[in-house]
Amino acid sequence: MAKANLPSSEELMKLDNFLCFAIYSANHAFTRVYKPLLDELDLTYPQYLVMVALWEKDDQTVGSLGEKLFLESSTLTPMLKRLEAMGHILRTRDKADERQVRVQLTETGRALREKASRVPIGIADATGMEPAEVARLKQEIAALRASLLR
Amino acid sequence: MAKANLPSSEELMKLDNFLCFAIYSANHAFTRVYKPLLDELDLTYPQYLVMVALWEKDDQTVGSLGEKLFLESSTLTPMLKRLEAMGHILRTRDKADERQVRVQLTETGRALREKASRVPIGIADATGMEPAEVARLKQEIAALRASLLR
DNA sequence: CCAAAATAAATCGTTCGCGATATAATCGCA
DNA sequence: TGCGATTATATCGCGAACGATTTATTTTGG
Secondary structure, three states: OOOOOOOOHHHHOOHHHOHHHHHHHHHHHHHHHHHHHHHOOOOOHHHHHHHHHHHHOOOEEHHHHHHHHOOOHHHHHHHHHHHHHOOOEEEEEOOOOOOOEEEEEOHHHHHHHHHHOOHHHHHHHHHOOOHHHHHHHHHHHHHHHHHHHO | OOOOOOOOHHHHOOHHHOHHHHHHHHHHHHHHHHHHHHHOOOOOHHHHHHHHHHHHOOOEEHHHHHHHHOOOHHHHHHHHHHHHHOOOEEEEEOOOOOOOEEEEEOHHHHHHHHHHOOHHHHHHHHHOOOHHHHHHHHHHHHHHHHHHHO
């Protein structure tokens, strides 16, 4: 064959051919699937992600949470204040470097992990995919993210 | 071997193993890559998606746009009002059924398509992927979205 | 040692995104 | 026909999310 069938500019401009739109809409779909599960925990989806990050590693700074979650302090600060108001975390200035704020789980915050332990099962269910397939797709999307942020 | 190594509940609770988080963060990454390109058009990323949907098919109702974009009227109405204020679209009540609002491109809105035609190239570039690979990944994620919304 | 640069969070204004609810128009059926 | 149910959009309140800016602290170079 002479050459691959490159997509026409017409084809390129169709919404359903956009990788970004697939991701955008899949993200909304995830949010909707999580909603009823997280309502049980009185957490929003982004708040849940912050808690997961803290359950994995307690006592992080706002900056290190932001790096892991790819979020800015302008997003995290208000969220963390809400989690603090709910009693899940404590925010304290670092003694050694007063610029930094250390985020720590409270007993309540740690306890929530138990209730949350069933959430991943429910989500895995909703994907309708095998664990190995999920892992592969996740890996590909993480690689894409890395390319995009390069 | 006796059985597959099922992921432990500990492993399941790590942020980097979450498919949803890969998608969540890839979505943010896309938003950031689009930002400088869309600044040229004075459009936000969601506004751009609406315009793409209209360039593909003009004269749609709010409801049909919502179906295609997976968005509620409570999200679309304010967005469409902004696009109207910018002069890209017109919103008019359907004569035959006054409940519906028809969204139509203005001349300005149609003209913007030219300027936008270079955007997909820039994005494709940033993904660092072959068109065929992009198409495959897009397909898989669309299938995932369908499972989630089922 | 101290002023300038760098760093970490927080604040502000704007836009998205949703659920719940309101409003208005149309439909269905008794 | 007419009135209750359904449908389409809009409104409201709240929580993300970001860029630009501010404030406070620390680091660095002279």
